[in-house]
Amino acid sequence: MQQIENKEVPPLKAEARSLNFFYSEVQALKNINMPIYDKKVTALIGPSGCGKSTFLRSFNRMHDLYPGNRYEGEIRFFPDNTNLLSPEVDPIEVRMRVGMVFQKPNPFPKTIFENVAYGLRVRGEKNRRVLDDKVEHALKGAAIWNEVKDRLQDLAPNLSGGQQQRLCIARALATDPELLLFDEPTSALDPIATGAIEELVHELKQRVTILIVTHNMQQAARVSDYTAYMYLGEMIEFGKTDDIFIKPQDKRTEDYITGRLS
Amino acid sequence: MKALTTEQIRSVIARGKLKDSIFQAVGIFCLVVGLLVILLLVGDMLLRGIDRLSLDFFTNFASRRAAQSGILSAWVGTILVMFVTALAAVPLGVAAGIYLEEYARRNWVTEIIEINITNLAAVPSIVYGLLSLGIFVYAFGFGQSILSAGLTLALLILPIVIVSTREAIRAIPAMIREGSMAVGATRWQTCRYHIIPYAMPGILTGVIIGLARAIGETAPIITIGALTFIAFLPPVPFSTTGEGTAGLFDWVMSPFTVMPIQIFNWTSRPDPAFEVNAAAAGFVLMAMVLSMNALAIWLRYRLRKNIKW
Numbered sequence: 073m074q075q076i077e078n079k080e081v082p083p084l085k086a087e088a089r090s091l092n093f094f095y096s097e098v099q100a101l102k103n104i105n106m107p108i109y110d111k112k113v114t115a116l117i118g119p120s121g122c123g124k125s126t127f128l129r130s131f132n133r134m135h136d137l138y139p140g141n142r143y144e145g146e147i148r149f150f151p152d153n154t155n156l157l158s159p160e161v162d163p164i165e166v167r168m169r170v171g172m173v174f175q176k177p178n179p180f181p182k183t184i185f186e187n188v189a190y191g192l193r194v195r196g197e198k199n200r201r202v203l204d205d206k207v208e209h210a211l212k213g214a215a216i217w218n219e220v221k222d223r224l225q226d227l228a229p230n231l232s233g234g235q236q237q238r239l240c241i242a243r244a245l246a247t248d249p250e251l252l253l254f255d256e257p258t259s260a261l262d263p264i265a266t267g268a269i270e271e272l273v274h275e276l277k278q279r280v281t282i283l284i285v286t287h288n289m290q291q292a293a294r295v296s297d298y299t300a301y302m303y304l305g306e307m308i309e310f311g312k313t314d315d316i317f318i319k320p321q322d323k324r325t326e327d328y329i330t331g332r333l334s
Numbered sequence: 335m336k337a338l339t340t341e342q343i344r345s346v347i348a349r350g351k352l353k354d355s356i357f358q359a360v361g362i363f364c365l366v367v368g369l370l371v372i373l374l375l376v377g378d379m380l381l382r383g384i385d386r387l388s389l390d391f392f393t394n395f396a397s398r399r400a401a402q403s404g405i406l407s408a409w410v411g412t413i414l415v416m417f418v419t420a421l422a423a424v425p426l427g428v429a430a431g432i433y434l435e436e437y438a439r440r441n442w443v444t445e446i447i448e449i450n451i452t453n454l455a456a457v458p459s460i461v462y463g464l465l466s467l468g469i470f471v472y473a474f475g476f477g478q479s480i481l482s483a484g485l486t487l488a489l490l491i492l493p494i495v496i497v498s499t500r501e502a503i504r505a506i507p508a509m510i511r512e513g514s515m516a517v518g519a520t521r522w523q524t525c526r527y528h529i530i531p532y533a534m535p536g537i538l539t540g541v542i543i544g545l546a547r548a549i550g551e552t553a554p555i556i557t558i559g560a561l562t563f564i565a566f567l568p569p570v571p572f573s574t575t576g577e578g579t580a581g582l583f584d585w586v587m588s589p590f591t592v593m594p595i596q597i598f599n600w601t602s603r604p605d606p607a608f609e610v611n612a613a614a615a616g617f618v619l620m621a622m623v624l625s626m627n628a629l630a631i632w633l634r635y636r637l638r639k640n641i642k643w
Contacts, residue, residue, distance in 0.1 A: 137515060139440060168518035178509040180528060181641045190527070191517035229642045240513070247517060 115296035133163035171244030177236035179228035214242035234265025383614030400607035408596035418484025431499025455493035463557025478559035491544030498540020502533035542630035
């Protein structure tokens with residue numbers, strides 16, 4: 073892996089160190105080392121099956137839900153320097169600190185309000201005033217408040233696809249995560265809804281560190297500060313997005329970005 | 335390959351469509367056969383029993399005289415037994431199904447348990463009767479009571495409830511479960527807020543179909559010794575009986591009879607007048623089963639309306 077020299081390096085939010093991941097016997101991630109900088113957007117790009125979603129889902133221990141999955145190495149989480157992958161760290165604790173937005177909008181078949189309030193309820197919040205405030209704040213943060221403020225008791229699956237995805241972002245924001253994971257959040261959306269999500273990602277980095285997987289290289293170029301190119305489970309190249317797209321160091325990165333490899 | 339001419343394309347389509355129509359005709363025939371048999375059966379019972387279908391029939395106990403004989407103790411017994419069955423089978427079956435789907439690790443132990451549950455559904459009902467005679471009636475000392483009968487039928491429908499619970503849970507997309515876990519929910523919170531509510535329509539359907547099967551069971555109830563002739567009702571809670579005030583749960587220990595046994599009893603009488611009673615009671619039993627199925631369909635429709643992904 074080649075790392076581009078930077079003059080000012082921002083503080084770290086997380087760092088993958090010698091990360092290997094196995095689906096039973098199949099190794100999906102190979103010795104990944106990568107920093108995630110605080111309050112920046114980092115994009116993961118690469119062809120299908122390269123392990124970028126697998127890598128992303130390691131940050132909130134989603135793989136723990138299914139038997140046979142195994143991690144090696146560490147993901148250090150700052151400022152407290154916790155190893156997110158340590159067996160001593162409860163995956164639920166990790167998920168309380170690291171939010172996630174999925175590829176396909178997955179609102180619960182409940183009301184808009186209950187979707188956003190869910191994370192707070194899980195944390196034991198019962199005070200109606202606090203719930204109201206935080207739900208409103210989260211919906212505003214996800215730029216959907218104006219569209220839904222008069223129908224918070226409507227069922228969430230009746231919203232349009234783009235609205236559903238912003239609702240899912242609000243659901244993740246409601247509990248103030250330190251790191252927000254996006255797994256190809258716009259691949260099921262039309263261009264207008266995609267634009268809205270991209271704009272939102274751009275605004276959200278004031279508040280939260282973002283790691284985003286995308287198939288769409290223009291999207292990576294538009295929204296991210298840093299980009300990592302992955303191929304066959306390996307981290308090929310990591311650097312500032314401008315550098316990766318303008319002067320990639322590795323031939324394979326260049327081939328992918330210029331469309332010779334997909 | 336050369337492209338087909340329009341003529342050839344049309345003849346290919348015509349041949350295909352002929353097979354379409356043949357299958358359609360066969361399908362309709364099979365459907366009509368099935369429906370007609372049931373309709374004939376129910377219609378025949380109704381015609382033969384209609385003379386006895388009056389209010390008296392529902393409010394009279396069984397009697398030696400066919401014309402004054404009724405099904406009061408039978409329908410009350412059936413409803414009470416079903417109540418006990420549902421109360422026992424639903425929590426057990428639903429909890430077992432949730433555990434198997436959401437908590438149990440996949441290994442050889444759960445494999446064996448799964449195979450056994452499927453096999454349990456195929457165990458002849460009389461075997462459950464024998465088992466209950468030994469366990470509930472004698473070992474636990476419940477006697478020949480509503481409680482024994484209810485628990486017996488609960489065992490009988492337990493596999494149905496477990497399997498329908500599991501299937502309802504499996505129909506919930508993984509992304510819903512992941513969405514819940516991703517905000518930091520525990521397994522139980524995920525079950526409590528999502529899995530159980532979303533699986534509820536399927537679970538209820540399974541429960542009612544199980545109960546509809548149990549309501550017609552005769553063999554295990556006879557085996558544990560339900561009475562065939564009974565001229566009293568179980569004590570109503572807090573009512574005054576010959577032995578003082580009845581307790582809240584005294585009725586569960588009461589002797590009883592149920593609809594199928596009443597019917598069986600009447601068909602074995604030499605006097606043909608009782609056959610009319612049997613037909614009338616059979617029609618009532620059919621009506622009970624059909625209305626339970628209707629309830630299942632209605633509940634499923636109502637509950638599913640708000641669940642989509």
